Amino acid sequence: MAAAGRARLADYHGVGRKPVDGVVVVGMLAIRSGAAFDGVGxxxxxxxxxxxxxGRIAEVRAGGVPPPGAEVIDLGGATLLPGLIDAHVHLVFDGSADPVGAIERLSDEELLDRMRTAARxxxxxxxxxxxDLGDRAYLAVRLRDELVAEPAAGPEILxxxxxVTTSQGxxxxLGGAADGVDGVRAAVxxxxERGVDVIKVMATxxxxxxxxxxxEVQYGPDELRAAVEEAHRHGLPVAVHAHGVAGIENAVAAGVDTIEHCSFMTVDGVDSRPDLIAAIARAGIVVSTTLGVVPxxxxxxxxxxxxxxxxxxxxxxxxxGVTVVCGSDAGIGPPKPHDVLPYGAAMLVECGFPPVAALRAVTSSAAWACRVGERKGRLAPGFDADLLAxxxxxxxxxxxLRAVTAVFRAGSRVR
Ligand SMILES: [Zn+2]
Structure with a gap:
């Protein structure tokens, strides 16, 4: 029990999380709503x-009386969910018709400022x-670190x-060219060393x-295998951009962690490859499918x-049985502003996913795919209090999902 009068939840619950009658808790939020999706269903x-x-979820109760001393926020009939997770964005791109030209005109500091806006x-x-699966000059890493100090100013960034791409690939x-096995290893x-959360490699x-x-492929199987070995040696997952079938095959053979797009594009259409899809499922590779456009x-x-x-x-x-999550590729053009993700979830439903599967694809499954599944994407004790109503x-x-009434980030209400 804190001598300064600040009771912690552990004190309130005691061992085994049993509530202790009459213990006043200070600084706790008690959020009520009409319903909640817990990230799993x-x-x-x-x-x-x-x-x-x-900043964390201490408990999710089905109704009941808030603990004495807690600040109560009543969201009325709203549905509370875990904050959404976009498995593939580009904060450096501004969603204009010419996002590449736009960044070429900006200094790193100017670009970082635009990224702060995109984060908001x-x-x-x-x-x-x-x-964030591709920045310039590690600006997303800088912004990530800024937002750790000021979480209410943006999402958590991975x-x-x-x-990592080939010369002219x-x-x-964006400045990540690296050629050959040795070049790719050095790039990883x-x-x-710069403290990234994930390695992004352009296979096609x-x-x-x-x-x-x-x-068409850019890297062959040897370079992709080298990228995966080196990344895993550093405890980092590998997200591979792959459209064409040969690139997808190489990514599967290399044992990557997520395949981005995975569109099976051919020169004049889209291939159907049930055998390769079965191999993706067997390998447990997550596919981050590029869905979501604003009307x-x-x-x-x-x-x-x-x-x-x-x-x-x-x-x-x-x-x-492939785990499919939603990576919007937000920022790459006018149909994909940085808040496009809810349209991606809707597209999964249009595609035949049950709504619960589409919701998992932007919450708990996405958290798992992004290696933050132990603290993001669910309403459960110990998870970050990143919430959406x-x-x-x-x-x-x-x-x-687009009718937002409240947002909490790390326990602070930001909307
Ligand atoms: Zn992308």
Missing amino acids: PALVERPLVLVDE TCLAAGITTVR AAGPP HCWF RARA GGEMTPGTRSH GFAPPPRISARLDGFLANVRQMRDA VDGDPLADITA
Whole structure:
């Protein structure tokens, strides 16, 4: 028991978390709402009371009376959820029609300032964790560290630094070019020394880089294996950008942790490869599928012509038991502002996912994929108090995710 009068939850509960009658707790939040999705489901918790202490969830109760001394926040009929997790964003890109040109005109300091704005946009939408899969000059790492000191100013960032790519390869302009096995190993080591959370490797070309082709490989199996070995030696997961089938095959063979996009793009369409999807499932590799566009923007013809094929593969991956999460690629163009993720969840439902699976894909499964599953993505004791409240029932209508009524980050209400 704190002599200064600050009782901790452990004191309140005592051993075995049994409430102790009459013990006054100071500094605790007691959040009431109409219902809650706990990150796993399958059903909503009715009339929950979520106790928050020192930035973490202390307890989730089904109703009951708040502990004496706790500050009560009543969210009315809203549904409370874990804050959303976007497994793939780019805070350096501004969501304009020319995001690459835009950053070329900015100094690092100017760009960092834009990224602070992008981070606030995420948080206001209830996106409380983002995995940044490609910055310039380790700016997302800098912003991550800033936000550790000031969590109410943005989501928690898991940063990759500049993506590792071949000379003139996809996103080379972000400064991460590295060639050959030795070059790739050195690039991974350099990122580990800078304190990144994940290694991003471009296994194939990409849509936003002229001179590269999404269906063609950039790195061969040897470079990818070297990247994985070196990253795992440093305790870091590897997220591999792969569109074309050969790139996906190489990524699976190398034992990467997540495959980004995984679109099975060919020169003129989309491939169907149940055998390769089965191999992804067997290997336990998570697919971070690139879904989510705001209304009013038609995808480029190359993408719209392939959309049915992409979605058929997403369905097939789910049916094969692949863990599919949502990585929006926020920032890469006007259809993808930094708060686009709820549209990605809605697209999973349109694609045939049950709403509970779509909600997991942006909460608990995404947390697991991003290696923060022990403290993010669930409403459970010990988890970070990153919370989102929405009007309506997202299990009945996934678009309710956009009707945000409150956001908490590390226990502080920010909206
Ligand atoms: Zn990306």
